[in-house]
Amino acid sequence: xxxxxxxxxxxxxxxxxxxxxxxxxxxxxxxxxxxxxxxxxxxxxxxxxxxxxxxxxxxxxxxxxxxxxxxxxxxxxxxxxxxxxxxxxxxxxxxxxxxxxxxxxxxxxxxxxxxxxxxxxxxxxxxxxxxxxxxxxxxxxxxxxxxxxxxxxxxxxxxxxxxxxxxxxxxxxxxxxxxxxxxxxxxxxxxxxxxxxxxxxxxxxxxxxxxxxxxxxxxxxxxxxxxxxxxxxxxxxxxxxxxxxxxxxxxxxxxxxxxxxxxxxxxxxxxxxxxxxxxxxxxxxxxxxxxxxxxxxxxxxxxxxxxxxxxxxxxxxx
Amino acid sequence: xxxxxxxxxxxxxxxxxxxxxxxxxxxxxxxxxxxxxxxxxxxxxxxxxxxxxxxxxxxxxxxxxxxxxxxxxxxxxxxxxxxxxxxxxxxxxxxxxxxxxxxxxxxxxxxxxxxxxxxxxxxxxxxxxxxxxxxxxxxxxxxxxxxxxxxxxxxxxxxxxxxxx
Ligand code: SF4
Ligand code: SF4
Ligand code: SF4
Numbered sequence: 001x002x003x004x005x006x007x008x009x010x011x012x013x014x015x016x017x018x019x020x021x022x023x024x025x026x027x028x029x030x031x032x033x034x035x036x037x038x039x040x041x042x043x044x045x046x047x048x049x050x051x052x053x054x055x056x057x058x059x060x061x062x063x064x065x066x067x068x069x070x071x072x073x074x075x076x077x078x079x080x081x082x083x084x085x086x087x088x089x090x091x092x093x094x095x096x097x098x099x100x101x102x103x104x105x106x107x108x109x110x111x112x113x114x115x116x117x118x119x120x121x122x123x124x125x126x127x128x129x130x131x132x133x134x135x136x137x138x139x140x141x142x143x144x145x146x147x148x149x150x151x152x153x154x155x156x157x158x159x160x161x162x163x164x165x166x167x168x169x170x171x172x173x174x175x176x177x178x179x180x181x182x183x184x185x186x187x188x189x190x191x192x193x194x195x196x197x198x199x200x201x202x203x204x205x206x207x208x209x210x211x212x213x214x215x216x217x218x219x220x221x222x223x224x225x226x227x228x229x230x231x232x233x234x235x236x237x238x239x240x241x242x243x244x245x246x247x248x249x250x251x252x253x254x255x256x257x258x259x260x261x262x263x264x265x266x267x268x269x270x271x272x273x274x275x276x277x278x279x280x281x282x283x284x285x286x287x288x289x290x291x292x293x294x295x296x297x298x299x300x301x302x303x304x305x306x307x308x309x310x311x312x313x314x315x316x317x318x
Numbered sequence: 319x320x321x322x323x324x325x326x327x328x329x330x331x332x333x334x335x336x337x338x339x340x341x342x343x344x345x346x347x348x349x350x351x352x353x354x355x356x357x358x359x360x361x362x363x364x365x366x367x368x369x370x371x372x373x374x375x376x377x378x379x380x381x382x383x384x385x386x387x388x389x390x391x392x393x394x395x396x397x398x399x400x401x402x403x404x405x406x407x408x409x410x411x412x413x414x415x416x417x418x419x420x421x422x423x424x425x426x427x428x429x430x431x432x433x434x435x436x437x438x439x440x441x442x443x444x445x446x447x448x449x450x451x452x453x454x455x456x457x458x459x460x461x462x463x464x465x466x467x468x469x470x471x472x473x474x475x476x477x478x479x480x481x482x483x
Contacts, residue, residue, distance in 0.1 A: 081353060129430035135368060137347045139439035152436070159349035165368050188350075250430070284369065288376045289429055298380045302387025309325045310395050 037224035038128060038147025039203070040253040042232050043121060046239055047217045050104045050119040055093055057214030058102045058123075061199060065153065066090070066099050067192060069176030074185035076175075081190055084173040095274030096122070098174040098194035102211055107269045109260045116260055121211065121219065122276060123196040124149065124170045125245060125252035128225075131284040132162035132171060132195075141193075147225070147253045150197040155179060158191035167249050167284060168276035171195040225253060232257050250283030329392075333385045337453075340378035344450060346371030379421055386414065393468075400470055406460050407467035413453045420446045 069087050076083070086092070090099040102123040109116050130149040133141040140156040143149045151162065151171060157180045163171045171193035180189025199209035207213070212220045221228070229246055232255045236243050244262045245255040258265065262278050271277045346365045351357040357366035364370045393401070403411065420442045427434045434442075459465070 078354065080355075129428075134428045135347070135372065137349075137443060139436060139443050142436045142439075143433060145433055155440070161349045161368060164349075285428060285430075287369070288373050291373075291376055291380065292425065294380045295376075295383060295425075298384035299387035302384040302389075303391045305325065305329075305384075306388045306391035306395060309392065313396070 036145045037226065038253050039198070039222060040126075040147070040225040040228040040255060041209075041212070041220050041222045042228040042235070042255045042257065043220050044235060045118055045120055045219070045256055045258040046241070048104070048119040048121060048219045049217055050106055051216065052093065052104055053214045053216060054121055054211035054219075055100070055102050055104065057210040058196070059100065061202065061210030062101065062197075065194075065197070067153070067174040067177040067194065069174055069191070070181065071176060073176040074181065076190060077186050083175045084191060085176070086172070086174055087176075095272075096170060096172050096195070096276075097274060098172045098192075101194065101196040103275075105269065105275065107265050109264045109268045111260050111264060118258060118260055118265060120256065120258075120265070120278070123211075123254075124198075125168060125249070125254040126196075126198055127249050128251040128253060129249075129283075129285050131165040131167075131249075134285060135165045136162055144200065146203070148198040148200045148203070150200055151193050151195060153178060153192045153194070156192040157183075157189035158193060159189060160193060162193055165284065167279075167281035170276060172274060225251075228255055244278055248281040250286060329385060329388050332381065333389075336378050336381040336385060337457075339374060340382060341450060341454065343371040343374040343378060344446075347375065376425070379425070382414075383418070386418070397468065401468040402471050404466060404469055406456070406465035409456055410453065410460070410467065413449050413456070416449045417446060417453070420449065 067087065069085070071087075073083060073085070084098075086097045086099055089097065093100055093103055095103055102121060105120040105122045107118050107120065109118055126147055126149055128147065130141075130143055132151070133143045133149050136151075137159070138155070138157060141149065141151045141162055156178055158173050158175070158178060160171070160173055163169050163173070172195065173191050173193050175191040178189070178192035180191065183189065199207075199211075202209060208222065212222055221231070232243050232246065235241065235257045239257070239259050241257050241259050242261050243255060243257055245252040256262075256278070266277055266279055269275075269277060342365065345351070347368070351362070351365040357363050364374075423434065424439075424442055424446065426432055427439065
């Protein structure tokens, strides 16, 4: 019920609130955020034993954020629109779901004739410039100044664009919940997308994310990005290891250090829906952002073209 | 050599071409073309590819900025004495200005380390959508009712005096 009220309140209040925020935000718009460092995690994969304490802790700490869908789901048109219902499978822990934002990927990798087991806690990478946030057509996905990206479940319409544009296809959908139910449930939207929000509420209170706090092996540490990268390089040197996440997708706030190369991990892993690979990932936002200079040149070209026309007309008249 | 008349016709077609692709790629920012089978039409599969529509939208914005700069310069350097913007011209200019400002802010936020308040992003997204609907609606009305962007100042004075007399 409270969720319904908050959605309706959002619908009524959004116009007024948006206008107020617009007025205050416009002035800030043209300047980058003050240099608050992005929070980054460093994961030493040589330590992870796949005990899944972190997975359980995540579920416990975030249970109140999980979807509570209303059933039966409204009929959606056209018939190809897929229903994503995980509410009867909340116990699944071996992949990402709306009820499981972290899972342990276990890979047996053969290096120089020796078989090594690598356990990789997988969840949202919290990209430095997250396409899930930047390309959300409706502003439901947000990035805080500390780098945490979060999908607002009161606003998300469940179109799954964030999943499509994420290099690792991390967010997962639950049908039958969210704002779309109050708009045109049959014709637009399809629920809400869910993913790790880096326990933003715990961090705001000065606490550690639940998965970090629960880990008996101290696999993860969290801190300003530059510090974590520095530590990652020291660690990689110490264990003669490999780094993933520093440059992928233009840089992420999840840095893995592994004793075996990531391309070997990739070849040995079984991937599929909800089980993302650790493949190379180019900067998704770069190609469009790189043509911004042309936006400054275009008006100059337009003015020159008009001036040329005037020049020719003057020549014709004299 | 491009003659002034040819330049006007080129810029008009460029404007229409640009607006067409901007609208198409703009609607492609929402996950609707796949859902509603439009991307299944041969040749339109790109409408469901978000990075492609995003890139095309940026290219469209670049062209639109160029065309707008051309029209503004041309109007003030060439036509200001003779021609006057109609109500329809003023309305469409204001809508395009709104689209440009909201689009500019949405582009800025796509850079790393640029954060706009969440409410402002929703406001800008909605503004951009409503303004493009207004432009499309008014553009269609202008086409049917034959409303032009500008009229000759002389014609306007003549019409006004006829109407008053
Ligand atoms: S990993 Fe995917 S979901 Fe997470 S911030 Fe990056 S783009 Fe978004
Ligand atoms: S940071 Fe929080 S939400 Fe994310 S995986 Fe860890 S416990 Fe779960
Ligand atoms: S709690 Fe630590 S050791 Fe256990 S699975 Fe999670 S990261 Fe690995």
